[in-house]
Amino acid sequence: xxxxxxxxxxxxxxxxxxLGVVVLTFLxxxxxxxxxxxxxxxxxxxxxxxxxxxxxxxxxxxxWKQFLDYLGGLVxxxxxxxxxxxxxxxxxxxxxxxxxxxxxxxxxxxAIVLAIWLGIWSARxxxxxxxxxxxxxxxxxxxIPEFWLGLVLILVGYAALGWFPAPSGRVDxxxxxxxxxxxxxxxxxxxxxGPAISSSAAHLVLPVLTLVIGVLAPLLxxxxxxxxxxxxSEAYAAAAAHGLPERTLLRGYLRRATxxxxxxxxxxxxxxxxxxxxxxxxxxxxxGFGQWALRxxxxxxxxxxxxxxxIIAFAYVLVFLIADVVHxxxxxxxxx
Amino acid sequence: xxxxxxxxxxxxxxGRQVAALSNVSFSVAPGEVVGLVGESGGGKSxxxxxxxxxxxxxxxxxxxxxFDGDDVLRMDAAALAHHRGRGAAMCFQNPRGALSPTRxxxxxxxxxxxxxxxxxxxxxxxxxxxxxxxxxxxNPSRRLxxxxxxxxxxxxQRVMISLATGCAPGLLIADEPTTGLDVTLTREILRQFRHAxxxxxxxxxxxxxxxxxxxxxxxxxxxxxxxxxxxxxxxAQVLRHPAHPYTRALLxxxxxxxxxxxxxxxxxxxxxxxxxxxxxxxxxxxxxxxVCRETRPETKALSSGWSLACFHPQEEPLFADTVPSNHAxxxxxxxxxxxxxxxxxxxxxxxxHVVYRSRFGSGGHHALRGVSLEIKAxxxxxxxxxSGCGKSTLAKLIMGLVEPSEGSVxxxxxxxxxxxxxxxxxxxxxxxxxxxxxxxxxxxxxSIAEPLRAAKVSTAERTKKTEAALQRMELDxxxxxxxxxxxxxxxxxxxxxxxxxxxxxxxxxxDEPTSALDVTVQAQILDVIADxxxxxxxxxxxxxxxxxxxxxxxxxxxxxxxxxxxxxGPVDEVFDNxxHPYTRALLxxxxxxxxxxxxxxxxVKDLDExxxxxxxxxxxxxxxxxxxxxxxxxxxxxxxxxxxxxWRIPELPALIGKSSS
Numbered sequence: 001x002x003x004x005x006x007x008x009x010x011x012x013x014x015x016x017x018x019l020g021v022v023v024l025t026f027l028x029x030x031x032x033x034x035x036x037x038x039x040x041x042x043x044x045x046x047x048x049x050x051x052x053x054x055x056x057x058x059x060x061x062x063x064w065k066q067f068l069d070y071l072g073g074l075v076x077x078x079x080x081x082x083x084x085x086x087x088x089x090x091x092x093x094x095x096x097x098x099x100x101x102x103x104x105x106x107x108x109x110x111a112i113v114l115a116i117w118l119g120i121w122s123a124r125x126x127x128x129x130x131x132x133x134x135x136x137x138x139x140x141x142x143x144i145p146e147f148w149l150g151l152v153l154i155l156v157g158y159a160a161l162g163w164f165p166a167p168s169g170r171v172d173x174x175x176x177x178x179x180x181x182x183x184x185x186x187x188x189x190x191x192x193x194g195p196a197i198s199s200s201a202a203h204l205v206l207p208v209l210t211l212v213i214g215v216l217a218p219l220l221x222x223x224x225x226x227x228x229x230x231x232x233s234e235a236y237a238a239a240a241a242h243g244l245p246e247r248t249l250l251r252g253y254l255r256r257a258t259x260x261x262x263x264x265x266x267x268x269x270x271x272x273x274x275x276x277x278x279x280x281x282x283x284x285x286x287x288g289f290g291q292w293a294l295r296x297x298x299x300x301x302x303x304x305x306x307x308x309x310x311i312i313a314f315a316y317v318l319v320f321l322i323a324d325v326v327h328x329x330x331x332x333x334x335x336x
Numbered sequence: 337x338x339x340x341x342x343x344x345x346x347x348x349x350x351g352r353q354v355a356a357l358s359n360v361s362f363s364v365a366p367g368e369v370v371g372l373v374g375e376s377g378g379g380k381s382x383x384x385x386x387x388x389x390x391x392x393x394x395x396x397x398x399x400x401x402x403f404d405g406d407d408v409l410r411m412d413a414a415a416l417a418h419h420r421g422r423g424a425a426m427c428f429q430n431p432r433g434a435l436s437p438t439r440x441x442x443x444x445x446x447x448x449x450x451x452x453x454x455x456x457x458x459x460x461x462x463x464x465x466x467x468x469x470x471x472x473x474x475n476p477s478r479r480l481x482x483x484x485x486x487x488x489x490x491x492x493q494r495v496m497i498s499l500a501t502g503c504a505p506g507l508l509i510a511d512e513p514t515t516g517l518d519v520t521l522t523r524e525i526l527r528q529f530r531h532a533x534x535x536x537x538x539x540x541x542x543x544x545x546x547x548x549x550x551x552x553x554x555x556x557x558x559x560x561x562x563x564x565x566x567x568x569x570x571x572a573q574v575l576r577h578p579a580h581p582y583t584r585a586l587l588x589x590x591x592x593x594x595x596x597x598x599x600x601x602x603x604x605x606x607x608x609x610x611x612x613x614x615x616x617x618x619x620x621x622x623x624x625x626x627v628c629r630e631t632r633p634e635t636k637a638l639s640s641g642w643s644l645a646c647f648h649p650q651e652e653p654l655f656a657d658t659v660p661s662n663h664a665x666x667x668x669x670x671x672x673x674x675x676x677x678x679x680x681x682x683x684x685x686x687x688x689h690v691v692y693r694s695r696f697g698s699g700g701h702h703a704l705r706g707v708s709l710e711i712k713a714x715x716x717x718x719x720x721x722x723s724g725c726g727k728s729t730l731a732k733l734i735m736g737l738v739e740p741s742e743g744s745v746x747x748x749x750x751x752x753x754x755x756x757x758x759x760x761x762x763x764x765x766x767x768x769x770x771x772x773x774x775x776x777x778x779x780x781x782x783s784i785a786e787p788l789r790a791a792k793v794s795t796a797e798r799t800k801k802t803e804a805a806l807q808r809m810e811l812d813x814x815x816x817x818x819x820x821x822x823x824x825x826x827x828x829x830x831x832x833x834x835x836x837x838x839x840x841x842x843x844x845x846x847d848e849p850t851s852a853l854d855v856t857v858q859a860q861i862l863d864v865i866a867d868x869x870x871x872x873x874x875x876x877x878x879x880x881x882x883x884x885x886x887x888x889x890x891x892x893x894x895x896x897x898x899x900x901x902x903x904x905g906p907v908d909e910v911f912d913n914x915x916h917p918y919t920r921a922l923l924x925x926x927x928x929x930x931x932x933x934x935x936x937x938x939x940v941k942d943l944d945e946x947x948x949x950x951x952x953x954x955x956x957x958x959x960x961x962x963x964x965x966x967x968x969x970x971x972x973x974x975x976x977x978x979x980x981x982x983w984r985i986p987e988l989p990a991l992i993g994k995s996s997s
Binding site (some may be wrong): 233234235236237238239240241242243245248251253256257260321330331332333 | 388390417419420421422425426428430433434435436437438439444447448450451452483485499500767865969
């Protein structure tokens with residue numbers, strides 16, 4: 001009950017935050033140098049052509065009028081029309097969001113589970129060979145750039161070993177997958193398309209692995225550090241001094257106390273992962289949200305940039321809200 | 337059962353080496369309560385760690401820790417796992433820190449029951465409830481669901497005891513189980529340990545720095561000094577006729593409620609780097625001769641079960657020169673009446689209320705409810721009460737750190753609220769944490785001169801006054817350039833007192849000035865405070881939860897309970913002839929040397945369970961409560977020389993006689 005009230009209050013706070021984001025991005029994209037109309041018309045277009053195009057996209061209106069139109073559209077769920085493609089931004093985004101969310105969710109979930117498991121394992125064997133190898137791995141993951149890691153994984157997994165499909169998309173087109181959500185694995189599961197399930201899963205392995213290695217490192221280090229702190233705490237020493245068996249100590253006295261601080265970091269890492277996808281998607285030709293937003297920004301496609309910033313802000317706020325709720329659930333001392 | 341023989345522990349750290357224990361031997365039998373006593377750094381906790389096989393890393397132990405025939409020091413992992421909990425279980429010093437914060441206390445107890453008593457979940461839950469009830473937790477089934485942070489200090493200590501007894505150990509070890517608890521609670525907790533020994537036949541090892549308070553429940557006492565056992569013997573013997581000079585110093589350092597004054601022993605405990613080759617106490621000992629400084633005394637048996645390591649066992653009575661009557665003269669207020677009347681009023685608190693508002697809107701905590709005080713120059717007022725009674729709020733109120741929501745506070749005839757910066761320096765405070773109350777980045781000289789700078793005194797004058805204050809504290813002027821972290825606790829508190837004294841204020845507030853110090857250092861500081869408080873130039877407020885320290889030098893005493901004054905009067909009158917049931921209970925629970933006096937009033941519940949909405953504040957805990965008490969607010973009425981807020985006082989002696997017979 002209390003948690004529901006908290007969630008409700010935080011969702012209400014979302015309104016002013018998103019409003020601020022809308023205003024800021026709307027102004028910022030217009031301050032940036034570059035003209036979207038020139039970039040679609042090419043160098044040979046006349047001034048008249050440009051004016052006509054401007055009028056078509058409503059860019060000839062005074063700026064406050066443009067803003068009010070944009071805001072009115074947002075209320076009805078209309079993000080405007082892409083200047084570059086002429087298609088509806090809402091429709092384009094729906095197509096692009098699914099694949100990226102699929103990638104990020106799977107990667108972050110795997111990274112969190114691995115980090116908890118490896119971090120606690122490593123802390124309990126502090127300063128042994130196992131612990132040192134885990135820490136070296138974390139350092140390695142932290143310092144390797146994703147695009148390079150992606151290329152190496154393609155070289156090894158596709159070119160040398162041939163275990164995984166070429167980095168040329170998200171699913172084999174021959175499987176005739178009907179797109180529903182845009183997340184291919186989920187679509188395949190919903191439609192019960194057997195070949196599509198295996199094809200999309202195989203396509204996911206390398207990009208997910210790339211993201212996991214990059215994202216795992218900070219989580220792993222944090223889990224290890226806080227597990228060490230718990231292991232050295234008086235409370236843990238007291239439980240150990242009372243002769244409780246290892247299993248009880250691990251499950252009841254170490255794990256939950258260690259995880260208390262993880263949610264807020266995991267939320268931050270989720271944000272980083274969302275950013276990393278731009279490069280990972282590029283390397284694996286993954287037609288996703290990151291690539292779309294990047295192209296929008298490069299061509300000064302105002303509606304696309306505004307929509308993508310808004311969605312990213314929304315995702316951040318939502319993920320932090322989830323993190324706070326999980327934190328409160330893990331730590332009885334936190335009052336929400 | 338426990339047989340420690342010639343145990344030595346040396347801890348190697350990079351760059352230094354500490355001999356934590358040197359040739360320690362003693363034993364604990366089933367059903368016996370043994371007290372392990374000494375000051376911090378004496379090695380008490382190291383003994384406890386050695387018994388459960390949890391010595392810190394880098395330590396090297398020799399000797400034998402025999403437990404039921406096995407040697408703990410030579411146990412393998414499996415044997416240790418069996419030994420911990422089942423063999424010896426420990427109650428940790430800070431129970432709230434030693435309970436896992438993310439697991440309900442019920443689960444933590446059930447874990448122990450399942451592990452050590454082979455119970456299944458359901459039976460464990462049942463006996464967890466019984467164990468909680470056995471250690472005096474009301475509403476056990478609800479408390480089982482509580483997390484540690486939801487418990488008060490006393491409650492957490494009870495839970496800790498139930499956790500340790502839940503392991504069904506042969507030996508129960510309690511590391512400072514009553515530190516930080518109030519007197520009324522201390523008795524109750526100690527009784528739990530006696531109970532564990534008597535009914536379950538467990539051996540109990542009670543570790544404490546306070547010999548007087550644990551002696552009552554102990555069968556035997558072991559006194560540690562600098563990692564060596566200096567005296568072992570039956571509790572009554574060691575408590576009343578101690579033979580080792582250190583034991584005597586320890587006992588004499590603690591002031592007594594019945595009027596005995598603390599006698600200070602100079603110096604502090606040395607840090608051993610190797611096993612001592614001489615008597616470690618020799619530098620501080622008044623009876624030390626060349627023999628003591630050159631050879632280490634062997635442990636010799638004096639009579640059955642009583643042994644000590646000293647060349648010069650002392651025999652004369654402990655308090656030869658302190659009789660309550662001449663202590664009044666020695667502390668410098670033989671004629672309190674006259675000096676008090678002659679003085680001007682330096683503090684007047686009238687019907688002050690303090691309410692700490694909760695962060696949003698309604699509600700809040702009523703910390704003080706109508707307190708009135710008056711102090712004249714040269715007078716010392718003692719303020720006593722359990723934690724949470726509003727003592728510290730009163731100190732803050734006097735210093736102008738909190739605003740009264742009703743009533744007024746005047747220092748030197750001027751309302752605290754209207755004081756200017758310079759006038760604020762007229763009241764000074766000495767804090768509980770001596771090192772924490774000095775700014776870590778300022779030298780001692782800067783710290784002492786702080787009030788002078790605030791009062792805009794010139795630099796030359798400041799230096800002069802600082803040195804004068806320092807001399808009064810018997811400190812060398814070389815200390816002036818040091819930083820707080822380079823000071824010992826005793827030195828830091830002397831600096832704190834010098835800082836309070838330097839501007840010749842009208843009022844000094846001492847807020848528990850000795851409770852963070854070691855026993856022998858405490859006695860030294862109490863000497864200094866008694867000297868300072870006797871000055872005619874200023875009034876003093878001495879706040880303490882320890883009744884005995886207040887008795888040492890206060891002229892008048894105020895007993896606070898839940899923000900109200902329940903009794904007030906001249907110090908000897910209140911202590912020797914208490915009126916209010918609460919004062920009687922407090923005094924009855926205070927530890928005394930030599931005699932065991934049972935309280936004639938026993939409070940029925942813990943403080944945190946008492947709710948004081950209407951009527952007498954004590955109503956929920958008072959054994960003599962009637963409906964009138966619950967509905968009527970009690971005000972201070974004169975009874976003899978003191979005043980107390982209880983309408984049943986004339987009937988009390990008869991009531992107490994009835995309940996005890």
